[in-house]
Amino acid sequence: MKITIILFLIATLLFGCRENVKYDKTLDRTSEIINMLPDSVLSILYSMESETKHMSEKQRMRYLLLKTVAENKCDTVFSSDSTQRMLVDYYDRNGSSNERMMAHYLLGRAYADMNDMPRALEAFLKATNCADTTADDCDCKTLGIVHIHIADIYTNQNLPQYGIVHNRLAAHYAAQCKDTLDYLYAKDALAGIHGILGNYDSVVDIKEQLAAQYRRMNREKES
Numbered sequence: 049m050k051i052t053i054i055l056f057l058i059a060t061l062l063f064g065c066r067e068n069v070k071y072d073k074t075l076d077r078t079s080e081i082i083n084m085l086p087d088s089v090l091s092i093l094y095s096m097e098s099e100t101k102h103m104s105e106k107q108r109m110r111y112l113l114l115k116t117v118a119e120n121k122c123d124t125v126f127s128s129d130s131t132q133r134m135l136v137d138y139y140d141r142n143g144s145s146n147e148r149m150m151a152h153y154l155l156g157r158a159y160a161d162m163n164d165m166p167r168a169l170e171a172f173l174k175a176t177n178c179a180d181t182t183a184d185d186c187d188c189k190t191l192g193i194v195h196i197h198i199a200d201i202y203t204n205q206n207l208p209q210y211g212i213v214h215n216r217l218a219a220h221y222a223a224q225c226k227d228t229l230d231y232l233y234a235k236d237a238l239a240g241i242h243g244i245l246g247n248y249d250s251v252v253d254i255k256e257q258l259a260a261q262y263r264r265m266n267r268e269k270e271s
Contacts, residue, residue: 071099071107078114083189086121093118109138113147116154126158146187148178153194165201172198192221192230196237203241211241228265232258 074096078089093115100108113135119126126132132155139151156171175194180186195218203211215238222231239254262271 068104068107071096071103071111075107075110075114078118082114082118082121086118089114090118090122106142109135109142113139113150113154117150120154120157126161129155129158129162132158145178145180145183146185146190149175149187149194150190152178153190153197156194156197160197160201165205169198169201172201188221188225189227189230192218192225192227192234195221196234199237199241203244208241208244212238215241228261232261232270 074092078092082089093111096111100111103111112131116131116135132151135151136148136155139147143151152171152175156168156175159165159168159171172194176191176198179191181188181191195214199211199214199218202208202214215234219231219234219238222228222234235254235258239251239258242248242250242254259271262268
């Protein structure tokens with residue numbers, strides 16, 4: 049009887065290990081393609097939802113983080129901040145600098161969708177404070193996007209000078225991670241803020257630079 053119980057426990061543990069490895073591999077694969085195919089990632093993660101009860105806490109939170117990131121990339125309008133606050137609470141205690149930044153960024157996105165701009169700005173600023181810009185694996189792309197959102201809020205709140213500061217930071221981090229389109233988007237937004245301030249020479253100068261860059265990329269329509 050003892051041998052039977054021991055063998056049963058071993059089999060259960062081995063099955064559990066295999067399941068955990070399977071979940072980790074699936075989450076790893078979705079993480080690799082989430083920027084290119086967020087809608088496909090979302091379909092995969094939705095299909096796994098019933099299995100989350102079998103995951104470890106770390107896996108469940110990673111699943112929630114990836115699902116919320118994919119929803120955000122698919123332009124989901126968030127009507128609640130409950131998932132995002134759960135992610136912030138968990139990753140502030142257990143996450144890497146990139147994970148903490150992402151959790152606070154997603155909380156900011158939820159507040160922005162709920163039209164709560166003061167709390168959105170607070171969350172975005174906390175996201176930038178989480179980033180470790182000295183680390184080789186710093187998620188510069190997300191950091192640049194966060195600065196774009198901060199610039200938009202400041203500009204819409206009639207503080208365009210602060211908007212310029214954060215647009216320049218957004219362009220800087222986009223260039224750092226060699227994301228040309230995000231860089232051009234940040235520069236275009238910067239031209240818009242200069243237009244609000246009446247700095248039309250700066251607007252023309254930036255727009256000419258953008259047009260030349262788009263021509264080099266064979267994107268005549270944008271140019």
